[in-house]
Amino acid sequence: MRRQLTVTDGLGSAGGGAVGNTERELNREHEVLRRTLSERHARVVRLDQEDLEFDAEYEQLVAEAARLIDFENTLPARLAEPKRERSERFVRWSWRAEAAVSALLIAAVFLLENTAWWLVVLVPHLLATLGGCTIKVTATRHATQAKIAAVLHALCLLVVLVSLGVLSAWFIIAILASWLVIGVASDGTEAAKGRTL
Template sequence: MAEGERQLREQHQAMIRDLGDRHTRIKQCGPDDAVFDEQYDQLVACAERLLEFERMLPARLAQPKRERADRVVKWSWRGQTAVAVALIAAVLALGHTAWWLVLLIPHLLGTLMGWSVTVTAERYREQRAIVIGLHVLCLLVVLVALGVISAWWIVAVLVGWVAVGAASVDVKSDLPRFVIARSWY
């Protein structure tokens, strides 16, 4: 267990113990005691802090993983941009036809657009999987452009780019329900 996770769990346990202690104190007081109202207010405030902490706990536990995924995703897109530039230079240096630029320049532009991908706490696992697909796709582009495999694989490259691009876009899931709901009127 990571140190940050351990601290969060210890803090959570301490808040639960504090709430239990306050509950025990309030049970020892009668409703007519002078300190009852103060103890009750403290109990409610402690419960509210615990509820807020528990609401934020999943995001706080996922934060280190999200930050790692953010670095991986950003550097993957940047690395693939460097590969695209090197591939354009290699194709031109090897004397391949300039028609390869029709594939390689959009590939370069696509990797440049990937620099703006934002890794969120909700999608960090998905974004990490997308960059794995990006690496496979870029390997395919390299193999096709250098003539290692048949040029017919360009179709797979195009399909791969559509898939990576579509998966990288953050689409609101409420849109289809809204469209369906509006069609009933």
């Protein structure tokens, strides 16, 4: 007999209301599937293989078992969905905010009549942050993507300080290195497979 699976198996205690609600709903759905399968199994074992309804009942038993297996296979991703959605909001607004800051810095170059050489740094920074706005936040990588977005904030602060002359232009090397780190870390976020706005 299969051990009863609960949605908290291997996960520890639930954190947060949305996660707790999701776990309760999934637990109820799992119980319904198990009960339905158990009832179907009880009907099949009472029948003789020669009975006319045996084949139909057996097919239904197999279908119920397949539904339960499919449910259990998708359970980890469904449990992670509330956390993924939180990460997605943070990631999406982080990239958008940094793109807006980049656009403001480009405008500041013209308004403050700074040297146009800063555009060599700021335009690629703007294009990169705009590109980041469309990265798909996946169930498997959402935590990593949120960390990348947090690092992006630090990078953007560095870009602001350098472009406004608070820090030396030598810090452009740190900006380039940071973009290299973000680019490598972002590789595998399925940007090419599924971008959304």
